[in-house]
Amino acid sequence: MTFNPNKHRLVPKHSKLSDKEKAKLLEDYGITVKELPKILINDVALEGLDANEADIIKVTRHSITAGETVYYRSVING
Amino acid sequence: MKKEHEEFIDGYKSKLPPKIITEIKEHVPTNVTKAKLTKILEEIHGIYENAKIHSGEGVGIVSAESIGEPGTQMTLNTFHLAGVAEVQVTTGLPRLIEIFDSRRAIKTPMMEIHLKSPHNKNIDKIKNFAAQIKETKVGEIVSEFSVNLLEQTLKLILSKDSLESLNLKTEEVAKLVKAKTKSFNLTVEGDEITLTYKGKSDEIKEVYGIKEKIKLIKIKGIKGIHQVLPVKRGEEYVVLTAGSNLKEILELPEVDAEKISTNNINEIEAVLGIEAARQAIMEEVSKVVESQGLNIDARHLMLVADIMCVGGVVKGVTRYGVVSEKTSVMARASFETPLKHIVDASLVGERDRLTSVVENVMLNQPIPLGTGLPGLVTKMK
Numbered sequence: 001m002t003f004n005p006n007k008h009r010l011v012p013k014h015s016k017l018s019d020k021e022k023a024k025l026l027e028d029y030g031i032t033v034k035e036l037p038k039i040l041i042n043d044v045a046l047e048g049l050d051a052n053e054a055d056i057i058k059v060t061r062h063s064i065t066a067g068e069t070v071y072y073r074s075v076i077n078g
Numbered sequence: 079m080k081k082e083h084e085e086f087i088d089g090y091k092s093k094l095p096p097k098i099i100t101e102i103k104e105h106v107p108t109n110v111t112k113a114k115l116t117k118i119l120e121e122i123h124g125i126y127e128n129a130k131i132h133s134g135e136g137v138g139i140v141s142a143e144s145i146g147e148p149g150t151q152m153t154l155n156t157f158h159l160a161g162v163a164e165v166q167v168t169t170g171l172p173r174l175i176e177i178f179d180s181r182r183a184i185k186t187p188m189m190e191i192h193l194k195s196p197h198n199k200n201i202d203k204i205k206n207f208a209a210q211i212k213e214t215k216v217g218e219i220v221s222e223f224s225v226n227l228l229e230q231t232l233k234l235i236l237s238k239d240s241l242e243s244l245n246l247k248t249e250e251v252a253k254l255v256k257a258k259t260k261s262f263n264l265t266v267e268g269d270e271i272t273l274t275y276k277g278k279s280d281e282i283k284e285v286y287g288i289k290e291k292i293k294l295i296k297i298k299g300i301k302g303i304h305q306v307l308p309v310k311r312g313e314e315y316v317v318l319t320a321g322s323n324l325k326e327i328l329e330l331p332e333v334d335a336e337k338i339s340t341n342n343i344n345e346i347e348a349v350l351g352i353e354a355a356r357q358a359i360m361e362e363v364s365k366v367v368e369s370q371g372l373n374i375d376a377r378h379l380m381l382v383a384d385i386m387c388v389g390g391v392v393k394g395v396t397r398y399g400v401v402s403e404k405t406s407v408m409a410r411a412s413f414e415t416p417l418k419h420i421v422d423a424s425l426v427g428e429r430d431r432l433t434s435v436v437e438n439v440m441l442n443q444p445i446p447l448g449t450g451l452p453g454l455v456t457k458m459k
């Protein structure tokens with residue numbers, strides 16, 4: 001039996017941004033991909049997302065203060 | 079509440095966080111008019127915008143003080159509660175330091191294992207499961223080792239009681255021992271296992287060496303789980319363990335994998351990913367803070383956890399971790415081991431662009447925080 005880490009209580013929802021969403025995000029914040037927080041390409045939570053280097057992962061976290069927050073991480077090859 | 083009102087409130091979703099939206103929906107009276115509702119929402123939106131941190135605010139130092147000051151009030155060492163059958167855990171300041179330093183080996187790794195529905199109600203089933211996962215080594219079930227140097231033999235007499243309680247047979251133990259002792263001949267007789275050295279008869283240390291090795295052979299359970307304790311939590315039973323092995327426990331069919339927790343953050347990082355590690359850092363720190371009766375705003379812990387996890391791997395708040403990521407040589411040097419940083423930087427000709435706070439304080443210049451952040455642009459006549 002292999003366990004799916006995305007089902008665990010501690011793991012928030014990860015999803016990959018499309019090229020269009022990615023371009024919009026970078027423009028909105030006026031930054032480049034390199035300036036975002038990172039996530040390793042072999043991170044277990046990325047399983048099944050088919051993520052490549054320089055993709056942006058949207059993390060929908062549960063937050064005690066705001067209910068729900070989004071956070072973005074760029075995929076790096078560590 | 080009327081449907082149109084609900085939809086109207088939902089229109090503020092892009093302006094207000096979801097938690098506030100649900101709170102508004104709960105508290106607004108049902109007979110409110112649309113004009114009043116608009117006023118309420120605008121008022122709330124105004125308050126929310128005002129409560130936001132302004133750009134240029136030094137959130138880092140605010141967090142540092144907000145965590146540091148209550149930290150001085152903490153009891154320095156763990157309480158020892160006499161006669162309480164709980165697993166001993168590090169709390170207080172030592173635990174806090176352990177988390178923030180992101181130590182690889184923590185003092186008291188611990189797990190809380192929840193089981194799936196048919197297993198978690200029956201105390202016998204729980205006890206059985208607990209016995210299954212506890213790591214047992216050969217050394218614990220042998221009642222006597224006897225070494226015969228003349229004949230180069232080692233005799234293990236297994237304890238009948240332990241074998242029975244673990245539901246094991248002598249042959250099964252012998253099989254496991256045999257796999258690890260290739261240079262010995264093995265014979266089984268009753269609950270005695272005899273090992274005879276195959277090589278030359280003048281090497282005494284072989285027999286002694288193998289004795290220590292055999293003691294450490296795992297016969298049952300999961301590596302790293304040293305102690306188990308089934309306890310009742312509300313309606314169900316959970317198993318607390320001393321020692322942690324998240325990866326292997328998650329593979330077991332009886333466990334409720336979604337709820338299992340461990341206090342070993344590095345293990346969480348490896349098994350569940352960086353986001354889970356961030357969440358775990360926050361939870362572990364707030365556990366310590368609450369157990370000490372202190373009150374630290376969750377936002378400060380979020381900031382620290384975010385900084386520790388920003389690079390995709392967990393980095394401790396140490397000179398090897400987050401401080402080593404600073405771009406400024408002088409900022410790094412001002413933290414710890416200044417000479418090393420300055421020498422290293424001068425060897426490779428590193429440049430300090432003075433973009434952050436510490437280095438500008440050192441040079442007696444305005445810092446890029448608050449009103450020091452924006453530059454002024456003037457039109458010259």
